[in-house]
Amino acid sequence: MRKSIEHCDQCKQAFLRGVFDSEGWVTLYHGVSVCNTDITLIKYVQNLMNTLGIPTSGPYLCRNRGKSFISPTNGRTYQRKKDYYVLTMSSKANLTYYKKVGFSINRKQRKLEEYLIKRPAYGGLQLTLPSLFPILKSVLGY
Template sequence: MQLYGRVRELSGFGLSYRQIQEAVLRNRQVRLAKSTISVWVNGLHGPTGRLNSFRPNPTPELAYVIGVILGDGNLNIHGYNAELILAVTDHDFAEEFSRCLAKVLHRERPYKIRWSERKNRWVVQGSSILLHKFLNCEWRSFKKCIEHCDRCRGAFLRAFYDSEGSISRKLVVSNTRRDLLRYVQKLLKDANIETTSLRVDTSAGTSLKDPRTGRIYLRRKDCFQFSVRMQSISKFAEYVGFSIERKSKRLRAATLRANQWSSVDSLRSSAL
């Protein structure tokens, strides 16, 4: 257990697996395999082989993790690790996912957020066989956790909009899964948030340029989207919102415009 604690401590200093391996060998005369270090650092299990603690009890944090995995997040099996990964441009998005993931897996501290030069993204990476197995299912199986209460519904929607939402002239959400977007629409409708009709945004077969590499790809699937109507922007800001300050700032500006539009419209109606 002392070795386990030392490995976790060295990881907290930002050392690589190789550096941790060399430090333990130098100080404790024990050569740990990199796979063992990886398993311990990522919290898959400790020296006793105990699995990361996870039970699918509905909480806002679990609803947020579900929303991220259905959006920008990824599930991956790498060696001994059953990984949950988020790689994003916004550090505050990574922070919120790290916090929620740690809470779901009963960790005392959030997961480490690291900058990847190769991906040009902030990366959060955690491991749990039990949580990975729970999340690696058809999205409809998550409804019980998502719809548990208003806080869970709001957390799920915020995570999904953090991942798939954008706001400039309109508040839009896009995804290739039409049925999932219809479910998101239903959750918003239940919260009295009005949306436009679901429509195809980009068709399969059209080209997509990766801004990081410059490579051109062909879309394999249709991408669908809908918008939140102007009169519901304020309600969306109150009930859902964003974890990302960049998007939150735009949402505040959109809310102000929506309130001004509503005031002008009321004045016009009263003048008639």
């Protein structure tokens, strides 16, 4: 399986897109994160991200096993059976993730774009600059 995933950058990107589509999320404050109970999978994802030039932080223990929680869906109380680990990215890495991997789920992709626009100090503004260059060239006569 690893040979197929690590075959080329496009294969790595497709695998990561699938993992982040199913296990990842975007918040407007922190950007993209991914969480799973399998620490081996999280470390593998981290390794693939690093090979694509997308630095990550973690994995961090984000939810302890044995702890009770109330489901927002049905209001029932459950007890976690496993530890949950999270992998996060710096704000600059979110832009690189957007360019190289992204999401195939439209709502997650739009939320990432919204994050990048609202955080211009961390590269969001760079998304609009390439489209402005032709206009600037014509106005300035370059």
